[in-house]
Structures are given as C-alpha cells and as structure tokens.
Amino acid sequence: MAKPILLYSPRKGSRKNARSARIIIPRGIIYVQANLNNTTVTVPNVQGGVVCWASAGTCRFEGRQKKSPFAAESVARKVIGLVSMKEAEVRIKGSNRGRNIILRALRKSGLFIRTIKNVTPRAHNGCRPARKKHG
Numbered sequence: 208m209a210k211p212i213l214l215y216s217p218r219k220g221s222r223k224n225a226r227s228a229r230i231i232i233p234r235g236i237i238y239v240q241a242n243l244n245n246t247t248v249t250v251p252n253v254q255g256g257v258v259c260w261a262s263a264g265t266c267r268f269e270g271r272q273k274k275s276p277f278a279a280e281s282v283a284r285k286v287i288g289l290v291s292m293k294e295a296e297v298r299i300k301g302s303n304r305g306r307n308i309i310l311r312a313l314r315k316s317g318l319f320i321r322t323i324k325n326v327t328p329r330a331h332n333g334c335r336p337a338r339k340k341h342g
Contacts (some may be wrong), residue, residue, distance in 0.1 A: 230258050234294040234321075235287070236311070241303030244278040246308065278307020283312035290303045294319045300326050305306040 232252060240247040249260040263273035266281045282305075295318055299306055313320060 208230070209317055229291045230289065230292045233292070234256065234296075235290075236298060236319045239277065239297060239299045239301075239306070241299065241301035241306050241309070243274060243301075243303065245273050246282050246303055246305050248282050250286060250292075252281045259286060259289040261289075267320050274303060274305075276305040279303065280308045280312045284316075285310045287313070287316045287318070289296050292318060294321055295322070296320075296322050298324045298326050300328075302327065 225267065232250070235250060235252065238249040238251070239244065240249070245263050247262040250258050252258050261282045263282055265279040266277070266278065268278045268281075272278055294314070297320055299309075299315065300309055310320075310323065
C-alpha cells in the first residue's frame with residue numbers, strides 16, 4: 208500500500224506538509240482524461256483508490272488556457288512531482304490537443320511506460336429511437 212513519506216525540514220521538530228511528500232508506487236496506471244475544455248491526470252494505487260490527481264484548474268489555469276497544450280504539460284509535471292513511480296501503464300481518454308504533450312512530459316521524467324492504451328469511447332449508432340407520435 209502506498210504511504211506518503213514525510214520529509215523532515217531543517218528546522219528542529221517540524222515536518223513538511225504531507226501534500227508535498229512524494230508517494231512511492233513501484234508500478235501503476237496513469238489515467239489521462241483530455242476533454243475539449245480541460246485535462247485531468249489521475250494516479251490510483253493497486254486497490255483502485257486515488258493516490259493523487261491534478262487538472263488544469265488545480266494548476267491555476269482559467270477559461271481558454273485550460274485547454275492549451277501548455278496546461279496539459281504542467282498537469283503532467285505536477286502529478287509526476289507528487290508520485291514516485293518507476294514503471295506505468297498509461298490510459299488516455301479524449302481528444303484534446305495536449306494528449307501527445309502529456310506523453311512527452313511523462314517520458315522526459317524518466318518514467319518507463321509499459322503500454323499506452325487509447326480508451327476513448329466510440330459511437331456505435333446509439334440506442335433505438337423512440338416511436339413516432341401519432342398526430
């Protein structure tokens with residue numbers, strides 16, 4: 208189970224915030240949801256509980272900036288900074304411009320990416336339409 212490592216600060220007896228501590232996971236799955244308006248990256252542990260996540264909104268982007276590739280890159284960097292992982296499987300959903308840039312940022316961090324899966328839902332003509340009204 209992933210536990211945050213609390214880092215000691217130079218001051219005597221004080222600790223850094225648990226939010227700034229790195230969570231060590233040997234291998235895991237990184238879920239990337241790239242909507243048209245926002246980008247979200249989620250990292251769960253082995254049991255499926257969310258360890259950390261970040262979105263363009265939590266990285267202080269607003270409005271039009273949230274869908275930019277630069278916002279997607281900063282989201283990936285923020286998640287990489289919170290989690291220490293050696294090997295990962297990446298699952299991408301959506302069609303944002305920042306999809307490829309997130310993968311580039313994950314590779315630059317030294318993370319070994321085992322597989323990259325595209326799990327974007329596809330239309331299949333949908334449900335049967337309702338009957339025509341008599342009138």
